[in-house]
Amino acid sequence: MSRIITSESDTDNDTDSSRSSTLSQSSHSSSLRDGNRQLSVIDYSPSITMERKLEHYTRKLSQVGLGEKEDSSVSSDSELISSNHQVLLDDEESLEKVQIKFIPIGSISSMVPSVFKISQGQPFSMILAFLTKKLKIQYVHCYINNSFAPSPQQKIGDLWKQFKVNDELIVSYCGSVAFG
Amino acid sequence: MDEIKRLVWKGTLNVQIEIDKSLIIATDNNKSLYVNIRIPRETYISLFTESILRGVKDHLRKDLSEIITNVWFESDGKLLLWNIPIGALYDITSNLRIESMDSISDKDTFIQIWKIKLVYGKEFPAMHIPIINGDSQIQKYWMHQWKQSCFILNGSSKRVMSLHMNDTQLFWNSVLNRTPDSFEQISSKVIPKSPRNIPVVLHTKGQTDSLYHPVVPNVNNEGKNTTLRRLLDDFCDYNKFENGTVVSQGICLPLDLDLHFLYSVFFSCDGFLHLTITYSQDFTHDKGC
Numbered sequence: 001m002s003r004i005i006t007s008e009s010d011t012d013n014d015t016d017s018s019r020s021s022t023l024s025q026s027s028h029s030s031s032l033r034d035g036n037r038q039l040s041v042i043d044y045s046p047s048i049t050m051e052r053k054l055e056h057y058t059r060k061l062s063q064v065g066l067g068e069k070e071d072s073s074v075s076s077d078s079e080l081i082s083s084n085h086q087v088l089l090d091d092e093e094s095l096e097k098v099q100i101k102f103i104p105i106g107s108i109s110s111m112v113p114s115v116f117k118i119s120q121g122q123p124f125s126m127i128l129a130f131l132t133k134k135l136k137i138q139y140v141h142c143y144i145n146n147s148f149a150p151s152p153q154q155k156i157g158d159l160w161k162q163f164k165v166n167d168e169l170i171v172s173y174c175g176s177v178a179f180g
Numbered sequence: 181m182d183e184i185k186r187l188v189w190k191g192t193l194n195v196q197i198e199i200d201k202s203l204i205i206a207t208d209n210n211k212s213l214y215v216n217i218r219i220p221r222e223t224y225i226s227l228f229t230e231s232i233l234r235g236v237k238d239h240l241r242k243d244l245s246e247i248i249t250n251v252w253f254e255s256d257g258k259l260l261l262w263n264i265p266i267g268a269l270y271d272i273t274s275n276l277r278i279e280s281m282d283s284i285s286d287k288d289t290f291i292q293i294w295k296i297k298l299v300y301g302k303e304f305p306a307m308h309i310p311i312i313n314g315d316s317q318i319q320k321y322w323m324h325q326w327k328q329s330c331f332i333l334n335g336s337s338k339r340v341m342s343l344h345m346n347d348t349q350l351f352w353n354s355v356l357n358r359t360p361d362s363f364e365q366i367s368s369k370v371i372p373k374s375p376r377n378i379p380v381v382l383h384t385k386g387q388t389d390s391l392y393h394p395v396v397p398n399v400n401n402e403g404k405n406t407t408l409r410r411l412l413d414d415f416c417d418y419n420k421f422e423n424g425t426v427v428s429q430g431i432c433l434p435l436d437l438d439l440h441f442l443y444s445v446f447f448s449c450d451g452f453l454h455l456t457i458t459y460s461q462d463f464t465h466d467k468g469c
Contacts, residue, residue: 144328144331145331145337147327147328147331147337148324148328148337149324150324151263151309151325152309153261153263153389153391154393155392155393158392158394159393161395162377162393163331179327179341180323
């Protein structure tokens with residue numbers, strides 16, 4: 001008689017792990033839709049205590065009302081701030097901003113100014129959403145260092161640390177496929 | 181080393197996929213519908229979506245073409261990101277690990293099964309990348325992953341970008357058709373003998389949406405090769421990690437291993453080394469290691 005072991009084991013998950021899972025899900029900020037992509041900024045820190053999470057969550061919720069005002073100041077401050085995408089990353093480093101330099105490929109409009117700042121903890125999809133909104137186009141193709149398109153889920157901070165040139169992450173963008 | 185690579189390449193998972201009830205024609209007994217398949221660890225789960233649905237097409241409410249772009253996979257209610265190799269997904273989500281086949285009394289008939297669900301919906305879950313153009317979209321994504329890993333390894337993506345068209349297609353076909361010789365032949369053109377940095381993705385056990393891409397130099401400032409322990413020292417909460425484990429390709433890894441060696445034998449089909457960290461608090465579920 002054969003024995004079958006399955007991975008679906010509710011009993012294996014203790015209350016701690018299920019609780020942390022719930023917290024992680026509840027800390028998802030509002031989803032971000034970019035054409036066919038839908039992503040959200042998530043809490044990547046596994047070590048956060050519940051108290052810190054609740055405290056941070058409350059603080060971020062209180063910022064929602066200010067979102068629209070922040071968004072209107074985006075272009076003037078050259079800072080990429082999303083009103084709809086709260087950053088719920090508890091790690092302070094992930095709230096630090098890094099510089100992104102946008103370079104157009106082909107006939108697509110240039111971004112003025114070309115250098116923006118964005119929080120390290122934001123996913124790359126945030127840049128795609130920002131560009132489509134700014135350039136008023138439906139789709140945009142982005143490449144790092146004129147080479148590759150990263151996963152939209154990858155954190156901008158990770159990309160910046162790995163591929164920065166003179167402390168700037170070079171993001172080339174195009175309305176159609178440039179580097180297949 | 182070649183033997184380890186061969187075993188890694190041949191690694192498979194027994195997967196039982198429950199089909200979303202909203203996709204199935206209702207019957208009197210209202211039983212769930214399952215598809216059992218064996219999937220290679222080194223591939224993307226979405227490459228199997230069509231064949232899974234074809235297997236149950238007689239029970240589906242709608243035509244396959246209407247469904248296929250609106251489905252995704254979940255494990256215990258958590259989204260499985262299709263763009264991570266399925267073996268890494270299993271390491272992240274599964275709570276079962278067998279220390280040794282010798283510890284199993286009925287090992288001749290023993291089967292380990294991973295139960296997941298194929299879910300249908302009009303609204304996609306957060307973090308899911310919808311697949312609109314089928315396998316060609318997956319191929320393009322995979323190619324860009326290789327360009328990125330090539331950049332990390334060599335300082336530029338030139339080695340991938342200068343691959344002949346035939347080689348590029350052969351490379352992808354080697355993943356689809358499970359031909360290790362072609363995969364080894366083309367990947368060796370991309371991976372240098374002495375890389376600058378090691379392409380690593382760190383996952384946290386139980387968190388399918390947590391990805392971390394650390395910068396891992398092959399040789400550190402002291403002229404020594406980076407070890408797994410050093411990586412954990414630099415990027416993890418080591419106090420919390422105490423008694424924890426690191427898993428790749430389903431194997432618990434000794435922490436004194438050289439990461440370059442680890443990469444050369446355990447790198448995934450996307451050119452990255454996927455490591456899953458189990459912190460000490462989760463360790464009770466992973467006693468097998």
